[in-house]
Amino acid sequence: MLRDHSPIVISSFEGLWQRGDKDNTPLDNFQDCNNIKFIGQSSFGTRDGIGVHQSVTTPLSNIKRIYNYPTPDGNTLIVLAENSSGSGEIYHVVNSTTIHGPLLTIATMTDFGFIPYAGRGYITPFTTTVEEGLNVEKGITGEFLYVYAGDGTAARKAAGVAPTGALTIANGAAGNTDAGFHLFGVVFETNSGYLTSIGAITSFTTSAALSVSFSVIPTGGATVTKRHLVATKVITDYNGNTTGYQFFFLPDGEIADNTTTVLNNVSFFDADLLDDASHLIDNYAEIPAGVGLTLYHNRLCLCTTFDDISLILVSAIGEPEAISQIDGLIVVPPDGNPITNMEELRDVLYVTKRARTVSFVDNGDEPSSWPLVTVDNALGSSVHGIATVLDSGSSSVDYLIIATYQGICLFNGRYITPELSWKVEDLWKNLERNDFNKIQVVNAPIQKEIYTILPDKRLLVGNYANGMEPKRIRWTPWSFLMELNTVAIVNIDDIIFGSDLL
Amino acid sequence: MATYILRIDDNFGIASKTSAWVGVNSAAVCSAVDADIITQANRSSGTGFVSLIRFCDGVTSVIGSHLLRFQCFVNGAAFFLDGAGTAVVLPVGFVVDSVILRVDKSNGLDSGSYYINASSHLFMQFSQSIEEEIASGSVGGTPQASFTRPTTFPAITALSLLLDGFGLRYTATTQDVVKFRNVRITGNYSILSFSWTVDTPGPLTIGELVSISVTGGGGIAGIGTINLYITKSGVQLKKTITTFVTQTSTLITFLVPASFGLFSGTVTITAIGTEWTGEVKIGTFEIASVDGSGIYTLVKNKTDDTVYVRATSDTLDVKIPNPFAKTGFIG
Numbered sequence: 124m125l126r127d128h129s130p131i132v133i134s135s136f137e138g139l140w141q142r143g144d145k146d147n148t149p150l151d152n153f154q155d156c157n158n159i160k161f162i163g164q165s166s167f168g169t170r171d172g173i174g175v176h177q178s179v180t181t182p183l184s185n186i187k188r189i190y191n192y193p194t195p196d197g198n199t200l201i202v203l204a205e206n207s208s209g210s211g212e213i214y215h216v217v218n219s220t221t222i223h224g225p226l227l228t229i230a231t232m233t234d235f236g237f238i239p240y241a242g243r244g245y246i247t248p249f250t251t252t253v254e255e256g257l258n259v260e261k262g263i264t265g266e267f268l269y270v271y272a273g274d275g276t277a278a279r280k281a282a283g284v285a286p287t288g289a290l291t292i293a294n295g296a297a298g299n300t301d302a303g304f305h306l307f308g309v310v311f312e313t314n315s316g317y318l319t320s321i322g323a324i325t326s327f328t329t330s331a332a333l334s335v336s337f338s339v340i341p342t343g344g345a346t347v348t349k350r351h352l353v354a355t356k357v358i359t360d361y362n363g364n365t366t367g368y369q370f371f372f373l374p375d376g377e378i379a380d381n382t383t384t385v386l387n388n389v390s391f392f393d394a395d396l397l398d399d400a401s402h403l404i405d406n407y408a409e410i411p412a413g414v415g416l417t418l419y420h421n422r423l424c425l426c427t428t429f430d431d432i433s434l435i436l437v438s439a440i441g442e443p444e445a446i447s448q449i450d451g452l453i454v455v456p457p458d459g460n461p462i463t464n465m466e467e468l469r470d471v472l473y474v475t476k477r478a479r480t481v482s483f484v485d486n487g488d489e490p491s492s493w494p495l496v497t498v499d500n501a502l503g504s505s506v507h508g509i510a511t512v513l514d515s516g517s518s519s520v521d522y523l524i525i526a527t528y529q530g531i532c533l534f535n536g537r538y539i540t541p542e543l544s545w546k547v548e549d550l551w552k553n554l555e556r557n558d559f560n561k562i563q564v565v566n567a568p569i570q571k572e573i574y575t576i577l578p579d580k581r582l583l584v585g586n587y588a589n590g591m592e593p594k595r596i597r598w599t600p601w602s603f604l605m606e607l608n609t610v611a612i613v614n615i616d617d618i619i620f621g622s623d624l625l
Numbered sequence: 626m627a628t629y630i631l632r633i634d635d636n637f638g639i640a641s642k643t644s645a646w647v648g649v650n651s652a653a654v655c656s657a658v659d660a661d662i663i664t665q666a667n668r669s670s671g672t673g674f675v676s677l678i679r680f681c682d683g684v685t686s687v688i689g690s691h692l693l694r695f696q697c698f699v700n701g702a703a704f705f706l707d708g709a710g711t712a713v714v715l716p717v718g719f720v721v722d723s724v725i726l727r728v729d730k731s732n733g734l735d736s737g738s739y740y741i742n743a744s745s746h747l748f749m750q751f752s753q754s755i756e757e758e759i760a761s762g763s764v765g766g767t768p769q770a771s772f773t774r775p776t777t778f779p780a781i782t783a784l785s786l787l788l789d790g791f792g793l794r795y796t797a798t799t800q801d802v803v804k805f806r807n808v809r810i811t812g813n814y815s816i817l818s819f820s821w822t823v824d825t826p827g828p829l830t831i832g833e834l835v836s837i838s839v840t841g842g843g844g845i846a847g848i849g850t851i852n853l854y855i856t857k858s859g860v861q862l863k864k865t866i867t868t869f870v871t872q873t874s875t876l877i878t879f880l881v882p883a884s885f886g887l888f889s890g891t892v893t894i895t896a897i898g899t900e901w902t903g904e905v906k907i908g909t910f911e912i913a914s915v916d917g918s919g920i921y922t923l924v925k926n927k928t929d930d931t932v933y934v935r936a937t938s939d940t941l942d943v944k945i946p947n948p949f950a951k952t953g954f955i956g
């Protein structure tokens with residue numbers, strides 16, 4: 124050692140620093156790095172390698188998007204791949220050797236939104252269009268929300284059409300009714316539990332001492348598993364508007380199949396009509412496709428349809444396919460930018476556009492009455508910009524991680540500055556803003572790492588083992604021989620990557 | 626070999642001048658604005674003439690050091706190639722083989738030496754740290770005594786001309802008249818495209834090494850980006866490579882990427898470097914099907930990457946691409 128030389132000791136390595144002049148890079152940070160991982164509190168080494176996820180003769184290729192799909196039997200993947208003719212195909216990858224699909228094939232589908240619910244999967248196809256030079260994601264025109272049963276059968280349109288035609292109604296055997304003019308109708312129930320709108324509405328004047336018999340009860344399509352008869356109470360001054368009255372489920376009016384067309388001798392008093400069915404009249408028979416799906420207070424929320432980029436469709440509680448065209452709509456004030464994300468945090472539904480964040484709070488009334496609160500008029504996120512945590516895009520330790528134009532931010536009801544990506548601000552600011560739709564973020568709390576797909580298809584990894592603070596988090600890019608464009612997390616801490624083609 | 630002339634015009638004009646310099650040119654003709662000086666610089670007096678800087682007659686110099694810097698502003702559309710009458714944007718692969726900077730010592734309109742006092746000096750500047758004095762000489766003659774680059778310095782590259790431009794620095798130790806004219810840059814150029822060799826013509830597949838060497842010198846060390854082009858179903862697709870396995874002055878290697886899809890055929894290689902302009906085709910190689918897309922899993926403590934190889938319905942283990950970390954500057 125040279126006399127009087129004072130060695131410089133670097134006792135820890137704090138990851139990538141790309142902020143300002145390279146000459147000012149702190150000694151314990153990296154001017155540049157690639158494909159490293161952080162070990163313990165102060166060391167680093169070569170990143171872990173990747174292996175193939177599928178052990179089948181023809182594994183899926185050209186992967187566009189992967190979601191975690193928890194089913195009653197385990198954690199699986201729902202995957203969008205582009206086939207050789209350019210169409211989007213959705214598959215259910217159960218494990219390394221079992222794959223179902225394609226469940227759904229749509230020529231113009233380049234991306235999709237997904238939410239699991241009660242073992243089923245809800246799928247909304249969307250694509251990116253260029254409007255005035257900006258990439259805009261919105262639901263595909265003429266397409267719809269789909270439901271997948273989780274069993275390998277093809278996905279089908281969610282919701283369903285109402286029965287058509289008319290009932291044949293006659294007095295039945297001796298029984299009980301409140302004598303007078305009633306309207307009767309039929310509701311289909313599908314294999315996903317959805318109750319259609321009321322159809323086959325037919326009038327009949329009941330007699331006091333007689334029951335009512337129904338025939339020519341319409342049957343539905345292959346997805347219909349049950350049918351329900353509905354009726355109004357006595358109408359004393361009928362005005363001819365068949366849907367202008369309150370309908371109720373008949374207590375004994377369930378037909379537990381899709382074949383029987385006769386139900387005889389049904390007795391009921393008006394006082395027995397308690398289970399309201401009127402709200403079904405306004406439900407969508409086909410729910411238009413949107414961009415994002417989320418659950419809020421056990422309601423399914425779908426945003427950004429082709430026709431209205433500022434609209435959110437909210438279902439009835441516990442009925443994800445029952446969305447009222449009147450009461451189930453909430454609107455973010457239009458500003459020319461589409462809604463990109465919806466996420467619940469601390470009982471509040473937060474909604475983002477590319478540079479705006481608002482919130483809605485369930486007030487116990489219909490969604491259309493929920494009050495809107497503006498949270499931030501400058502920061503928002505792109506379509507996959509809210510970090511997925513374990514099995515769903517959601518909060519962890521009471522915050523969201525959101526990729527904004529400012530950087531990767533913690534969000535706990537407000538965006539916390541400085542942003543988590545403060546140390547790599549130049550890297551982030553140099554990303555092509557119009558390609559932020561390619562960013563996808565996953566938070567792996569067990570590994571204490573954030574995985575972010577960048578627009579250039581590299582991966583930016585942030586290790587927060589030393590603390591989730593802007594100056595403590597350690598960043599590094601990862602690159603691979605192939606280009607990554609989607610990331611998911613399953614089984615608590617398994618990181619899954621998807622790679623597409625040029 | 627062909628010749629070029631770089632003239633001083635709107636695309637290669639005044640980048641900066643000191644306030645002191647303005648003071649020197651305070652007479653009517655050179656009233657201290659850029660446009661006037663450019664006009665003067667463009668005053669041609671015949672074929673092959675390029676420019677003229679004429680510092681005003683009868684104006685005495687301010688004692689001190691004054692700098693006038695010329696720089697290219699717009700894509701280099703200031704080059705006249707092979708005696709052509711109009712300027713062109715530099716062709717792809719343009720590389721300067723030789724450079725001559727020439728300054729005539731009198732303005733032709735007013736005879737006299739470009740500097741009178743032997744203790745005053747005129748320098749050509751080529752960067753912040755490189756300048757060379759224009760040798761003094763007698764007045765008269767056509768062309769006047771010239772100054773030729775390079776003499777003792779490294780050769781000027783096309784890039785240095787375009788990015789750095791050049792400057793004229795005048796150090797006046799007396800209040801003597803300063804006159805000179807005909808600042809021009811001439812030389813030979815060539816188009817880089819013939820000296821590359823793709824050592825691995827293929828067919829190659831995922832993860833195999835593409836090796837490119839150069840004979841005849843230069844170029845590879847300055848490559849920052851290699852683009853690979855294929856044409857699939859009538860559509861040209863591009864994959865950009867910025868991470869190289871090897872990069873020396875004579876050799877560059879990189880791995881066949883996994884994202885070309887189900888493709889077999891010819892890949893065209895182009896490069897963008899610092900020693901020439903534009904994107905230069907440097908060769909081709911054949912590729913076998915290299916679809917490596919698919920679903921992957923991060924495996925703890927795995928020391929390599931395993932990728933799909935569709936062509937053989939198999940997988941391939943490849944090294945993790947160049948892990949590295951570079952600390953901040955020490956000291």
